[in-house]
Amino acid sequence: MQLKKLSLQHYRNYDEVFFETGHMVNIIVGPNAQGKTNLLESIFVLALTKSHRTHQDKELIQWNASHTLLHGEVEKKYGTCQLDLTISQQGKKAKINGLEQKKLSNFVGSLNVVMFAPEDLEIVKGSPSVRRRFLDMEIGQVHPAYLYDLSQYQKILTQRNNYLKQLFSAKDAKDGMLEVWNEQLANFGIKIIKKRQSFIKKLQSWAEKIHLGITGGGEQVRIAYATAFDSAAVEDETVLFDQFMIKLSQVKEQEVRRGVTLVGPHRDDLLFYINDKEVQTFGSQGQQRTTALSLKLAEIELIREEVGEYPILLLDDVLSELDRSRQTQLIETFQNKVQTFITTTGIESVDLAKLENASVIHVRNGSLT
Numbered sequence: 578m579q580l581k582k583l584s585l586q587h588y589r590n591y592d593e594v595f596f597e598t599g600h601m602v603n604i605i606v607g608p609n610a611q612g613k614t615n616l617l618e619s620i621f622v623l624a625l626t627k628s629h630r631t632h633q634d635k636e637l638i639q640w641n642a643s644h645t646l647l648h649g650e651v652e653k654k655y656g657t658c659q660l661d662l663t664i665s666q667q668g669k670k671a672k673i674n675g676l677e678q679k680k681l682s683n684f685v686g687s688l689n690v691v692m693f694a695p696e697d698l699e700i701v702k703g704s705p706s707v708r709r710r711f712l713d714m715e716i717g718q719v720h721p722a723y724l725y726d727l728s729q730y731q732k733i734l735t736q737r738n739n740y741l742k743q744l745f746s747a748k749d750a751k752d753g754m755l756e757v758w759n760e761q762l763a764n765f766g767i768k769i770i771k772k773r774q775s776f777i778k779k780l781q782s783w784a785e786k787i788h789l790g791i792t793g794g795g796e797q798v799r800i801a802y803a804t805a806f807d808s809a810a811v812e813d814e815t816v817l818f819d820q821f822m823i824k825l826s827q828v829k830e831q832e833v834r835r836g837v838t839l840v841g842p843h844r845d846d847l848l849f850y851i852n853d854k855e856v857q858t859f860g861s862q863g864q865q866r867t868t869a870l871s872l873k874l875a876e877i878e879l880i881r882e883e884v885g886e887y888p889i890l891l892l893d894d895v896l897s898e899l900d901r902s903r904q905t906q907l908i909e910t911f912q913n914k915v916q917t918f919i920t921t922t923g924i925e926s927v928d929l930a931k932l933e934n935a936s937v938i939h940v941r942n943g944s945l946t
């Protein structure tokens with residue numbers, strides 16, 4: 578797929594901007610703090626309705642404005658679609674071809690993107706919550722129903738945690754409702770675990786091939802889902818449900834004491850290994866960075882497999898971290914099949930002679946030339 582047009586109104590430091598984005602390689606150049614990342618972020622937000630760098634939607638609205646409006650024209654295999662997303666203090670509204678979507682999860686997936694930014698190193702090095710967020714966002718853009726299950730799970734989790742706190746504060750309260758919350762939690766929890774598990778399996782098979790290529794066959798990467806449930810249980814929904822219920826009953830007293838739910842996908846993690854050594858603990862900075870890159874490149878192939886066409890690749894300030902030959906290799910790998918947007922402070926670092934169908938966009942203080 579290709580983003581053909583993009584317009585923004587009151588988005589971060591962009592007052593009003595429109596540009597045609599029909600080239601396969603789009604290089605966004607400008608000094609620091611001019612709006613390069615903001616531009617890439619807006620494409621990401623148009624795809625996922627969420628930013629990759631903040632949980633606070635209101636940060637996306639230009640200071641002193643009441644709302645921001647994003648519009649994109651996306652060319653896909655089977656036609657063109659118009660996407661509109663409005664973000665205001667009251668919430669978000671999304672339209673596909675002018676039709677308002679009741680659920681945002683129906684809108685997500687109309688445009689598929691893969692972003693690779695310096696902070697992606699955190700997927701390997703950071704806390705489990707960063708990895709869960711990565712998993713949830715990536716699965717959500719190819720399986721929108723997953724986002725619905727996830728939001729239901731989170732609602733139940735909050736209500737169950739409140740109930741646990743009530744049980745603790747009213748010492749002789751009856752815990753009759755706990756069984757009901759447990760069942761509901763397990764019902765949605767197993768859907769999430771199963772989806773994550775199958776996504777990781779597919780991601781693993783692509784990442785392994787790509788990583789072997791990047792490292793000249795020297796390093797084998799493995800991705801594993803870390804969950805409290807054993808792998809046999811994850812294969813079978815009934816066994817998984819039973820295990821979920823048993824584990825909840827085992828930790829009941831601890832949960833009441835602490836007022837939090839201790840079992841479920843909200844506590845799971847993603848682990849990375851290179852040649853069977855855990856990357857987070859034993860990997861060098863370079864190995865951690867290459868693992869993050871392989872993961873992102875694997876995602877591109879996985880989206881193509883699931884959706885039937887390549888997503889758009891957003892490379893934020895990553896060229897400076899690669900030497901010239903790796904940069905060119907990276908861009909050349911995708912230049913004729915994946916539409917790519919790249920930010921850089923210096924165009925001289927990119928070997929333009931090697932690029933076909935490329936356009937250069939200059940950004941200065943929220944204006945494009």
Ligand SMILES: Nc1ncnc2c1ncn2[C@@H]1O[C@H](COP(=O)(O)OP(=O)(O)OP(=O)(O)O)[C@@H](O)[C@H]1O
Pocket residue numbers: 588589590591607608609610611612613614615616636637638639640894920922
């Ligand atoms: N909500 C907002 N309203 C107005 N301006 C904003 C808003 N949020 C961020 N900005 C401005 O956007 C600018 C930063 O833009 P951006 O992060 O895209 O920089 P950049 O060009 O990618 O720079 P670098 O090369 O340093 O990463 C800053 O000047 C910041 O003040």
